[in-house]
Amino acid sequence: MAVYDQTTTNLLVVWRLASRPNARVQVMGAGLACCSLEVEAAAATGLLVREEAEPPKPEPPTATVLVVAGTITEALEPALERLHAELVQQGPVRVMSFGACATSGGPYWDAPTVAKGIRSFPVESYVPGCPPRPEALVAELERLVDSMAAA
Amino acid sequence: MTSEPSPRRGVIALIPDACTSCMLCVKECPTWCIELDSHPEQIEELGARPRTVNVLDDFRIDYGLCMYCGICIEVCPFDALEWKPDFNYPASTRSGLSQDTQQLARWLAESASDS
Numbered sequence: 001m002a003v004y005d006q007t008t009t010n011l012l013v014v015w016r017l018a019s020r021p022n023a024r025v026q027v028m029g030a031g032l033a034c035c036s037l038e039v040e041a042a043a044a045t046g047l048l049v050r051e052e053a054e055p056p057k058p059e060p061p062t063a064t065v066l067v068v069a070g071t072i073t074e075a076l077e078p079a080l081e082r083l084h085a086e087l088v089q090q091g092p093v094r095v096m097s098f099g100a101c102a103t104s105g106g107p108y109w110d111a112p113t114v115a116k117g118i119r120s121f122p123v124e125s126y127v128p129g130c131p132p133r134p135e136a137l138v139a140e141l142e143r144l145v146d147s148m149a150a151a
Numbered sequence: 152m153t154s155e156p157s158p159r160r161g162v163i164a165l166i167p168d169a170c171t172s173c174m175l176c177v178k179e180c181p182t183w184c185i186e187l188d189s190h191p192e193q194i195e196e197l198g199a200r201p202r203t204v205n206v207l208d209d210f211r212i213d214y215g216l217c218m219y220c221g222i223c224i225e226v227c228p229f230d231a232l233e234w235k236p237d238f239n240y241p242a243s244t245r246s247g248l249s250q251d252t253q254q255l256a257r258w259l260a261e262s263a264s265d266s
Contacts, residue, residue, distance in 0.1 A: 062243045103215040103245065109182055117245070128214035133160055133238040140241045
């Protein structure tokens, strides 16, 4: 559906970890709700760098971390699912569930239109918080990126 | 980060000895993320009537659900819950975010840099 085509691209922001400038792992931020502000906060303090703000890397990324940050409404769930499917076709993907909403529905645990967390694809790591601190995002990203580089 | 993070939005730690298993936090939690198990025990002291107290068996906070509102800390009549600065406790499984009494008590003594 056209509306999902629009949404899928809008969901994504590509980041690089400032502390791992040479990692061939790209970080995809799927910002669905307020948790995405913590991703921005990490960028504001220089921990994350927006992809387009940097010169293009000579080598293409070999792996991807998908950060799902925010409430997954049932309306947006198919778009998220498709986004994940598209990323999987491009290479290895690890999913980070960032915050209570992406993990379990969080404060919206009994809302009829909210999915009780990510349920359509496997999750590599769950970062707790409502929202988690930006430092928690970066610490877990570093761990994921290092483990993917070692693999 | 250059500055030490504030204890807010860190973690909620438990002082098990201060908890009387009154269940106020469990009932007030908006997301029902606290689980508490206790059993009654008779205490008999010389010269006093026997009385019954609740003994805490297990106290769990599911940080996959917790919205860090601090209501549990506010309502606790015995100040058994406290904000602590640790923010770095991710898990590889959903159930790994549920923290037990021992871990909650461990956070009491820890600062953010220890984790």
